[in-house]
Amino acid sequence: MNKSVYDSPDNTAVSKRHILTVLVDNEPGVLARVIGMFSGRGYNIDSLNVAEVSNDEHLSRITIVTEGTSEVVNQIEKQLLRIVPVHSVSNLDEEGSAVEAEVALVNIDLNDSNKKKIYEVCDFYRARKIENENNSIIFEIAGASERINRFIKEVNQITKIEIVRSGPVAISTYKNTKED
Amino acid sequence: MKQEMTGAEIVLQSLVDQGVEVVFGYPGGAVLPIYDTLFKQNSIKHVLVRQEGGAIHAAEGYARSTGKVGVVLVTSGPGATNVVTGLTDAMMDSIPIVCITGQVPQHLIGSDAFQECDTTGITRPCTKHNYLVKDPNKLSPVFHEAFTIAQDGRPGPVLIDIPKDVQFAKGNYVEKEKILIPSHRLFEPEIFKHDDKINEVIDLISKAKKPIFYIGGGCINSGPKASELVSKFVEITGAPATMTLMGLGVIGSSHPNSLGMLGMHGMYEANMAMHECDVMVNIGARFDDRVTGRLDAFSPNSKKIHIDIDESNINKTIKVDVPVVGDVTMVLTKIIQTWKDKKLKTNASDLKLWWDKINNWKKIDCLNFSNDEKEIKPQYAIQRLYELTKDKKTFITTEVGQHQMWAAQFYKFEKPNRWLTSGGLGTMGYGFPAAIGAQVANPDALIIDIAGDASILMNIQEMSTAVQYRLPVKIFILNNEYMGMVRQWQELLHGGRYSESYTDSLPDFVKLAESYKAVGLRAKKPEELDDVINEMINTDKTVIADIWVSKEENCFPMIQSGSAHNEMVLSKDQKQDESSAEKGKILV
Numbered sequence: 039m040n041k042s043v044y045d046s047p048d049n050t051a052v053s054k055r056h057i058l059t060v061l062v063d064n065e066p067g068v069l070a071r072v073i074g075m076f077s078g079r080g081y082n083i084d085s086l087n088v089a090e091v092s093n094d095e096h097l098s099r100i101t102i103v104t105e106g107t108s109e110v111v112n113q114i115e116k117q118l119l120r121i122v123p124v125h126s127v128s129n130l131d132e133e134g135s136a137v138e139a140e141v142a143l144v145n146i147d148l149n150d151s152n153k154k155k156i157y158e159v160c161d162f163y164r165a166r167k168i169e170n171e172n173n174s175i176i177f178e179i180a181g182a183s184e185r186i187n188r189f190i191k192e193v194n195q196i197t198k199i200e201i202v203r204s205g206p207v208a209i210s211t212y213k214n215t216k217e218d
Numbered sequence: 219m220k221q222e223m224t225g226a227e228i229v230l231q232s233l234v235d236q237g238v239e240v241v242f243g244y245p246g247g248a249v250l251p252i253y254d255t256l257f258k259q260n261s262i263k264h265v266l267v268r269q270e271g272g273a274i275h276a277a278e279g280y281a282r283s284t285g286k287v288g289v290v291l292v293t294s295g296p297g298a299t300n301v302v303t304g305l306t307d308a309m310m311d312s313i314p315i316v317c318i319t320g321q322v323p324q325h326l327i328g329s330d331a332f333q334e335c336d337t338t339g340i341t342r343p344c345t346k347h348n349y350l351v352k353d354p355n356k357l358s359p360v361f362h363e364a365f366t367i368a369q370d371g372r373p374g375p376v377l378i379d380i381p382k383d384v385q386f387a388k389g390n391y392v393e394k395e396k397i398l399i400p401s402h403r404l405f406e407p408e409i410f411k412h413d414d415k416i417n418e419v420i421d422l423i424s425k426a427k428k429p430i431f432y433i434g435g436g437c438i439n440s441g442p443k444a445s446e447l448v449s450k451f452v453e454i455t456g457a458p459a460t461m462t463l464m465g466l467g468v469i470g471s472s473h474p475n476s477l478g479m480l481g482m483h484g485m486y487e488a489n490m491a492m493h494e495c496d497v498m499v500n501i502g503a504r505f506d507d508r509v510t511g512r513l514d515a516f517s518p519n520s521k522k523i524h525i526d527i528d529e530s531n532i533n534k535t536i537k538v539d540v541p542v543v544g545d546v547t548m549v550l551t552k553i554i555q556t557w558k559d560k561k562l563k564t565n566a567s568d569l570k571l572w573w574d575k576i577n578n579w580k581k582i583d584c585l586n587f588s589n590d591e592k593e594i595k596p597q598y599a600i601q602r603l604y605e606l607t608k609d610k611k612t613f614i615t616t617e618v619g620q621h622q623m624w625a626a627q628f629y630k631f632e633k634p635n636r637w638l639t640s641g642g643l644g645t646m647g648y649g650f651p652a653a654i655g656a657q658v659a660n661p662d663a664l665i666i667d668i669a670g671d672a673s674i675l676m677n678i679q680e681m682s683t684a685v686q687y688r689l690p691v692k693i694f695i696l697n698n699e700y701m702g703m704v705r706q707w708q709e710l711l712h713g714g715r716y717s718e719s720y721t722d723s724l725p726d727f728v729k730l731a732e733s734y735k736a737v738g739l740r741a742k743k744p745e746e747l748d749d750v751i752n753e754m755i756n757t758d759k760t761v762i763a764d765i766w767v768s769k770e771e772n773c774f775p776m777i778q779s780g781s782a783h784n785e786m787v788l789s790k791d792q793k794q795d796e797s798s799a800e801k802g803k804i805l806v
Contacts, residue, residue: 067338067339067342067350070339070342071342074342078343109533109537112533113530113533113534116529116530116532117530119529119530120346120528120530122347122367
């Protein structure tokens with residue numbers, strides 16, 4: 039239910055994480071329209087990812103992770119569909135209906151005493167070292183957000199790190215996915 | 219055939235192609251090329267307002283009274299920011315508007331140039347869609363698409379921002395018929411996909427023991443046919459019908475099945491029937507908080523059918539059992555057809571019991587007020603206004619507040635599109651410019667703005683517009699020297715502390731009218747009222763009728779904030795219970 043000042047009849051519904059993928063025209067202002075709808079109506083964005091997916095059709099896909107009861111998320115989907123450049127909205131919340139992944143880059147403060155431990159953790163999580171001109175120690179890790187969380191937690195216990203995360207992107211596992 | 223023109227010429231040609239006859243606007247630096255082109259042509263009439271806020275409300279009045287798109291033309295910066303209230307108003311009440319704003323030349327965008335503002339940024343949440351057009355070749359496709367979007371599905375305002383250099387630059391004009399809506403998605407009625415829903419709807423209605431129709435502004439937006447169909451279906455079923463503030467006129471007030479308006483200041487019988495019904499048929503309404511009252515006590519025992527063109531209205535605040543997404547005319551046509559094919563009937567004896575109950579509620583006579591011999595009661599003023607104008611082609615606009623609710627309660631509407639009021643946003647200052655727009659669209663009609671003394675001052679500058687274009691708009695001010703609704707809430711919820719709700723130093727409205735070369739009239743006593751109203755109607759000029767009414771009259775009946783439909787307060791003496799009053803205080 040919408041967060042109206044008038045008491046909602048049902049406050050007991052369970053709030054859970056949802057991944058919405060939104061296909062939009064890649065035109066100026068479209069991202070502002072989408073995120074403006076979230077802030078204007080008081081919905082949360084846990085993470086947001088946007089990139090062009092079809093150059094000739096000028097289409098972008100926005101992946102939004104949000105949290106809410108199914109009523110709230112249903113309302114979010116319908117509000118998104120009111121935005122003119124939005125073509126379709128899919129909710130990938132059904133168990134097993136979608137795969138998701140995100141990328142994190144981690145800059146690790148490495149020294150002789152922690153080196154061995156860190157490489158062990160990185161090996162275990164299949165984090166890949168990225169060579170760079172400044173010879174700083176940067177690892178890239180891709181996969182489910184949960185796995186990245188665990189990786190970061192473990193490395194964090196060993197040494198100081200700086201992290202950047204893309205936020206998850208997700209795609210439906212059904213064959214011949216058709217937008218509806 | 220493609221033709222090369224300047225951007226400004228393309229703007230005008232697009233408007234002509236879209237059948238636009240009138241533009242409401244105000245010139246300024248960033249729209250001078252468009253005004254120059256306007257000067258050189260004769261097909262489009264321009265109405266010069268005195269503040270841009272007036273232009274957009276006038277366009278709303280024009281649109282509402284005709285069903286056509288209202289067009290606004292204003293300059294950049296303050297011109298654009300002044301229309302924001304009207305855009306939001308049109309968004310909330312679903313009024314089709316195309317608003318053209320000038321913008322600083324492209325090379326100055328982002329430099330904090332004189333009269334620059336981020337118009338598309340500011341108006342993004344208060345328009346259905348908006349454009350910043352950077353290429354003159356894109357102007358005509360954008361215009362044709364904008365007119366489509368403004369009217370498509372649930373209507374609303376669309377804004378087109380045009381930098382000054384684009385207005386000067388040459389580009390190709392493409393005719394309306396040649397434009398294919400590009401990738402943008404338009405409204406697709408669900409109705410053709412879900413026949414089973416129609417069966418469910420008529421099944422519920424035919425078996426209902428205590429049905430009620432809850433009718434909203436969507437029926438008016440769907441066109442005059444929708445109102446006919448709704449009335450027809452109400453008659454076929456024999457069920458009672460109540461209308462929202464926006465829906466007044468869909469079913470005539472004198473129709474035997476009409477219970478009048480529902481909601482916060484609606485009829486007692488309408489609210490009680492909503493509370494006790496077993497099947498509710500919402501047609502084109504959106505369960506607004508002014509209608510529902512406390513959500514957890516809203517019509518607790520009913521199955522709810524919701525017919526709405528905007529899918530986001532389904533289950534937004536009230537969970538419904540059978541949603542149908544579609545245009546009212548389309549859905550009702552199908553429902554009536556199926557009903558007839560199946561030769562369905564409602565149960566006459568059940569309905570009789572239901573009507574008996576409703577007729578008992580009617581006996582309360584909720585609009586009853588004690589008339590006075592010395593003072594004009596505001597309710598009486600509207601009653602007289604109705605009696606003396608009902609046989610004419612009359613349009614009523616209002617501002618916002620007590621006078622608006624009294625107008626809704628005491629003025630009886632028999633036809634759609636005759637009642638223009640700001641419902642969703644509740645914009646004071648709406649009524650007078652809206653009346654100007656309605657008069658421009660309907661030169662022969664009697665257009666009356668029922669106003670309050672506070673609201674009318676919010677756009678009083680438009681007197682100059684009304685007089686310039688010889689628009690015989692009538693302003694009927696219920697003057698109590700208070701912001702009446704604010705005062706009423708302060709009396710009921712804030713211990714009678716009238717904080718800043720009394721207006722000192724009001725103008726002399728008669729002299730004010732005269733200073734604009736309009737006509738000013740005044741009634742101070744009940745016996746003067748009819749003469750003043752008659753003189754107002756018979757004067758072929760802009761008129762302000764200043765009606766001095768009882769100062770501390772309250773608008774009843776009332777569902778106070780935080781209360782339910784069956785907890786209506788009928789008079790001042792009937793106090794709301796303390797705990798719910800306390801809870802209600804935090805609500806609007």
